[in-house]
Structures are given as C-alpha cells and as structure tokens.
Amino acid sequence: MKVFSVKELATSHLTNLKSKGFTIGFVPTMGALHEGHLSLIKDAQKDNDFVVVSIFVNPTQFNNEGDLDKYPRTLEEDLKKLKSVDCDFVFTPSADEMYNKNEKAEVFNFNGLDKEMEGKFRDNHFNGVGTIVKKFFEIIRPNNAYFGEKDFQQLQIIKKLVTITKQPVNIVGCPIDREQDGLARSSRNVRLTEEHRNSAHFIYKTICKAKEMFIDFSPNEIEKWVEKEFRNHSNLVLEYFTIAKENDLKPAKSFDNNYKYRAFIAVFADEIRLIDNVAL
Ligand code: AMP
Numbered sequence: 001m002k003v004f005s006v007k008e009l010a011t012s013h014l015t016n017l018k019s020k021g022f023t024i025g026f027v028p029t030m031g032a033l034h035e036g037h038l039s040l041i042k043d044a045q046k047d048n049d050f051v052v053v054s055i056f057v058n059p060t061q062f063n064n065e066g067d068l069d070k071y072p073r074t075l076e077e078d079l080k081k082l083k084s085v086d087c088d089f090v091f092t093p094s095a096d097e098m099y100n101k102n103e104k105a106e107v108f109n110f111n112g113l114d115k116e117m118e119g120k121f122r123d124n125h126f127n128g129v130g131t132i133v134k135k136f137f138e139i140i141r142p143n144n145a146y147f148g149e150k151d152f153q154q155l156q157i158i159k160k161l162v163t164i165t166k167q168p169v170n171i172v173g174c175p176i177d178r179e180q181d182g183l184a185r186s187s188r189n190v191r192l193t194e195e196h197r198n199s200a201h202f203i204y205k206t207i208c209k210a211k212e213m214f215i216d217f218s219p220n221e222i223e224k225w226v227e228k229e230f231r232n233h234s235n236l237v238l239e240y241f242t243i244a245k246e247n248d249l250k251p252a253k254s255f256d257n258n259y260k261y262r263a264f265i266a267v268f269a270d271e272i273r274l275i276d277n278v279a280l
Contacts, residue, residue: 022049026142031055032072032187036177060105061128196269239266
C-alpha cells in the first residue's frame with residue numbers, strides 16, 4: 001500500500017497507471033474509518049484495478065470550529081485498517097497541500113439541492129464538500145468514485161458537481177452499513193456516551209416505522225408523528241425529519257407514483273449530530 005501526501009506525486013503515479021489501461025476507483029473519506037467506509041472500498045475493489053482512499057478532514061465543509069477540532073483523527077489505525085483490506089493507495093494531504101492561505105470554498109450552483117435539509121442547518125457545507133471533491137478528482141482522476149447513501153444529499157450533490165464541472169468521473173452510490181442494532185455507522189458514534197449509544201437505535205427504529213406508514217398517511221402526518229416520538233424521548237433531540245423526493249430533495253407534500261421518496265433525519269445526542277435516511 002502506497003501512501004501519498006503530495007498532490008503531484010499522487011497524480012503522476014496514478015495517471016501513469018491509467019495510461020497503461022488500468023482503472024482507478026476512488027473513495028474519499030475524512031478518516032476515523034469504520035466498517036461503513038470499508039464497505040465502499042470493497043465495492044470499489046470489485047469494479048476497478050486499483051483503489052485510492054483519501055483521508056482528509058476538510059476544513060471548508062465545517063461551519064463550526066468546535067466540530068472541526070473534535071472530529072476524530074486516527075491516522076495510524078486507519079492505515080492499518082486500509083492495509084488489512086488490501087487498499088492500493090492512500091492520499092493523506094495536509095490542509096496546506098489542499099488550500100492556499102485564506103482560500104474559501106468555491107460557490108457552486110447545485111440547483112437548490114444544497115438548500116434543503118443539511119443545507120438549512122449547515123451553512124455553506126456543500127460548497128465546502130464540492131470544493132474538496134472537485135480538487136480530489138483533479139488530482140486522482142478516477143474512473144469511478146464511491147459515496148455512501150448514508151449522506152444521500154451529498155451523493156446527489158456530487159452527481160450534480162460532475163455535471164457542472166464536466167469531470168469524467170462515474171459516481172457510484174453505496175448502501176448504508178449499519179451496526180447490529182440498526183444505528184448507521186459513523187465516525188461520530190465513538191464519541192457517544194454509553195447512555196446515548198444505547199438509545200441511538202431509536203433513530204433507525206423510528207424511520208423504519210415511518211416507512212411502514214408510507215402510502216397510508218400523508219408526508220405531513222408522518223412528520224408530525226416522528227416529531228411527537230422524539231418529543232417523548234428523554235435524551236435524543238430531533239433537529240429535522242423530512243420526507244423528500246430523491247431526485248430534487250424537495251419536501252414531499254403528497255405522494256406521486258412517478259417519484260421515489262426518502263425519509264431523512266438529523267438528531268442530536270447532546271452535541272453529537274447523527275444523520276440517517278431510508279428509502280420509502
Ligand atoms: P466520511 O468519512 O464520514 O466523510 O465518509 C466518507 C464516505 O463514507 C462518504 O461517502 C459517506 O457517505 C460514506 N459512509 C460513511 N458512513 C457510512 C455508512 N455507515 N454506510 C455507507 N457509507 C458510509
């Protein structure tokens with residue numbers, strides 16, 4: 001497994017492989033790797049000759065300095081995990097390698113995809129994500145790039161990004177990997193107290209019940225029911241629950257057979273923010 005931290009070295013090595021006809025799969029991550037990340041790598045390995053994983057905690061996508069500082073950083077353990085799954089290349093640049101001094105996130109027109117859900121609560125977050133992913137695609141030049149449905153809004157935005165930037169990368173969405181009790185795996189889960197970890201399965205349980213209510217109840221009725229469930233919960237605080245169309249992420253007012261819908265949720269366990277979603 002080769003580890004790069006300098007852009008030019010990564011580009012020259014990988015373009016050399018591509019010029020020989022090999023395909024490159026790319027899995028961008030912020031590290032603190034868990035089984036969810038590894039499931040993306042396995043998907044990438046099935047489709048490509050070589051797989052590159054990036055580990056970079058991207059400052060421009062955090063709107064809260066505290067959240068950025070507290071984001072878990074476990075590079076040594078991450079490298080061990082990547083080696084154990086036969087990852088070929090790791091790209092771990094410093095912030096200075098990726099950004100000039102005082103550089104801000106580029107502003108993209110994501111056609112409103114960035115204004116819904118996460119966008120309402122995380123100002124400029126998706127411009128930060130778009131900025132770093134565009135840079136990574138320029139450096140790695142992958143044939144295929146893998147993103148988890150765990151961050152479904154991000155997945156849709158990256159699909160939009162490559163049409164805006166005309167980057168020749170195929171974007172592949174991968175299913176959500178869950179803990180045994182249903183909690184979506186996340187790097188933030190390790191920060192949960194034992195009490196919060198024990199109650200966090202309530203998030204998935206509730207969106208699964210919401211899924212059962214689909215068709216028989218209106219989106220508004222389901223949303224009201226979920227809000228009530230969380231009002232009655234002692235230590236999880238609902239930030240939002242929204243049923244939205246998969247294609248444009250606009251909140252659903254009623255259900256139309258011509259569209260696919262998803263239920264999206266964000267919940268606070270103290271200051272730790274957990275997100276999840278389920279296809280309806
Ligand atoms: P992150 O390191 O949190 O930025 O995540 C890197 C990639 O892994 C993103 O595409 C995420 O959507 C994906 N990912 C994170 N957790 C999971 C999970 N539990 N199941 C599937 N994909 C995930």
